[in-house]
Amino acid sequence: MAHSTLDRIFETVVDRNRGETEFHQSVWEVFESIGPVLDRHPEYADRKVIERLCEPERQIIFRVPWEDDNGEVHINRGFRVEFNSALGPYKGGLRFHPSVYQGIVKFLGFEQVFKNAVTGLPIGGGKGGSDFDPKGRSEREIMRFCQSFMTELHRHLGEYTDVPAGDTGVGGREIGFLFGQYKRITNRYESGVLTGKSLAYGGAQVRTEATGYGCAYFVEEMLAVRGDSLEGKNVVVSGSGNVAIYAIEKTHQLGGTVVACSDSNGYVHDENGIDVELVKQLKEVERVRLAEYAERRPGAKYVSGRSVWEVPCQVAMPSATQNELDGDAAAMLVRGGCVAIGEGANMPTTPEGVRVFQEAGVAFGPGKAANAGGVATSALEMQQNASRDSWGFDFTESRLREIMQDVHARCHRTAEEYGMPGNYVAGANIHGFVHVADAMLGQGLI
Numbered sequence: 001m002a003h004s005t006l007d008r009i010f011e012t013v014v015d016r017n018r019g020e021t022e023f024h025q026s027v028w029e030v031f032e033s034i035g036p037v038l039d040r041h042p043e044y045a046d047r048k049v050i051e052r053l054c055e056p057e058r059q060i061i062f063r064v065p066w067e068d069d070n071g072e073v074h075i076n077r078g079f080r081v082e083f084n085s086a087l088g089p090y091k092g093g094l095r096f097h098p099s100v101y102q103g104i105v106k107f108l109g110f111e112q113v114f115k116n117a118v119t120g121l122p123i124g125g126g127k128g129g130s131d132f133d134p135k136g137r138s139e140r141e142i143m144r145f146c147q148s149f150m151t152e153l154h155r156h157l158g159e160y161t162d163v164p165a166g167d168t169g170v171g172g173r174e175i176g177f178l179f180g181q182y183k184r185i186t187n188r189y190e191s192g193v194l195t196g197k198s199l200a201y202g203g204a205q206v207r208t209e210a211t212g213y214g215c216a217y218f219v220e221e222m223l224a225v226r227g228d229s230l231e232g233k234n235v236v237v238s239g240s241g242n243v244a245i246y247a248i249e250k251t252h253q254l255g256g257t258v259v260a261c262s263d264s265n266g267y268v269h270d271e272n273g274i275d276v277e278l279v280k281q282l283k284e285v286e287r288v289r290l291a292e293y294a295e296r297r298p299g300a301k302y303v304s305g306r307s308v309w310e311v312p313c314q315v316a317m318p319s320a321t322q323n324e325l326d327g328d329a330a331a332m333l334v335r336g337g338c339v340a341i342g343e344g345a346n347m348p349t350t351p352e353g354v355r356v357f358q359e360a361g362v363a364f365g366p367g368k369a370a371n372a373g374g375v376a377t378s379a380l381e382m383q384q385n386a387s388r389d390s391w392g393f394d395f396t397e398s399r400l401r402e403i404m405q406d407v408h409a410r411c412h413r414t415a416e417e418y419g420m421p422g423n424y425v426a427g428a429n430i431h432g433f434v435h436v437a438d439a440m441l442g443q444g445l446i
């Protein structure tokens with residue numbers, strides 16, 4: 001019964017959201033997990049909780065006009081999808097990348113609803129962004145764009161309403177410009193309206209590091225269940241942005257060696273272990289291409305135009321973008337001896353890739369669980385802002401570690417409870433779904 005209900009709802013979702021393929025993919029991935037829940041809890045289907053969950057509470061699309069350094073006018077499109085507020089204010093990042101359109105924002109928002117539920121913290125799910133390409137833009141152009149973006153978006157935000165943060169193309173610098181404009185327009189010093197702020201004005205320790213650190217912690221937990229650890233393992237991390245950098249840093253602290261990382265043009269292979277301070281210098285300070293790494297680091301090579309997944313490793317952390325690891329790449333990793341995957345990015349593995357890993361018995365940590373440390377630490381930032389407090393690094397990091405241990409335990413326990421031991425995809429989807437569905441049922445027909 002549950003399966004035919006889900007098939008029918010899925011057809012409607014595809015029909016109502018035509019062309020939004022990433023959104024369809026993320027919805028189907030959840031539907032593949034929740035059949036057994038509907039068998040146990042017919043009330044969710046009776047009250048159409050699934051149909052309601054697939055329809056965002058609010059979707060905002062707006063024009064973002066801005067002027068470049070030569071005085072030329074550009075018009076981008078801005079998005080915010082306020083997906084679900086059953087557990088708290090909409091919470092989720094903003095992505096600035098030319099590929100952004102409604103389908104990407106919706107898939108990210110949908111993922112965020114479940115991820116945020118799995119953290120156990122009081123945050124709903126949302127996501128936003130723009131098709132603006134920050135690559136090659138001057139700092140003043142970025143600032144003008146952020147100011148124009150916030151000039152429209154501000155009316156939808158608030159610490160009790162909707163609290164954005166960063167994502168691809170949006171880091172501390174952009175959050176600063178957005179926060180400044182929000183404050184100027186509203187005449188309110190509302191610290192909790194954005195997270196990922198600088199430590200100089202209301203930011204939280206560890207937020208910068210949190211997603212990558214959390215991903216490494218999650219992998220460590222999955223390995224511990226199998227009597228194993230990161231100690232002595234060769235690791236490959238895709239990407240070289242915020243998530244990748246701090247996944248590399250924490251992996252090294254936990255005794256693993258990251259031998260490769262990438263950008264959209266190719267990858268760096270460094271058998272002695274990636275020098276994370278050099279990657280930080282290139283990506284966070286100089287904002288130059290990763291190919292520079294091989295110019296400055298003896299023994300390292302940059303391989304252009306090829307996939308980082310061809311580098312053999314025991315652990316992989318895809319931390320760049322959606323659908324970057326397909327079935328062939330997964331098979332290659334399995335053949336190379338890979339035993340664990342931690343998804344630092346959102347939906348980086350294709351459905352075929354996930355199947356390959358699961359059939360091979362690889363410990364597979366989906367993004368909804370493995371990269372939840374970022375948004376969880378954003379919730380800690382909100383907590384500090386609300387209480388006008390500021391915690392130290394070590395305390396915040398220990399909270400992050402506890403949260404990731406709890407996320408792992410919830411997913412692991414739920415998968416066992418539903419007869420799918422070791423299946424973290426099912427564990428995360430089911431736990432997240434039940435948590436949000438119960439909150440929605442309790443709040444009436446909303």
Ligand SMILES: NC(=O)C1=CN([C@@H]2O[C@H](COP(=O)(O)OP(=O)(O)OC[C@H]3O[C@@H](n4cnc5c(N)ncnc54)[C@H](O)[C@@H]3O)[C@@H](O)[C@H]2O)C=CC1
Pocket residue numbers: 166167168169170211238239240241242243244262263264265319320321322324344345346371372374375
């Ligand atoms: N920043 C955060 O706190 C969180 C980010 N994520 C996800 O992690 C992923 C990365 O985000 P950030 O590190 O924040 O972004 P970022 O903008 O700092 O870095 C993105 C990285 O991915 C690389 N990249 C982009 N497209 C690529 C492609 N087609 N092939 C290879 N590399 C590519 C870029 O070169 C860059 O190194 C995204 O999927 C994001 O949604 C998930 C949870 C939280």
Ligand SMILES: O=C(O)CCC(=O)C(=O)O
Pocket residue numbers: 091092093094112115163164165166167195346371372374375376378
């Ligand atoms: O910290 C946040 O609010 C957002 C993090 C995020 O965008 C994500 O978890 O994908």
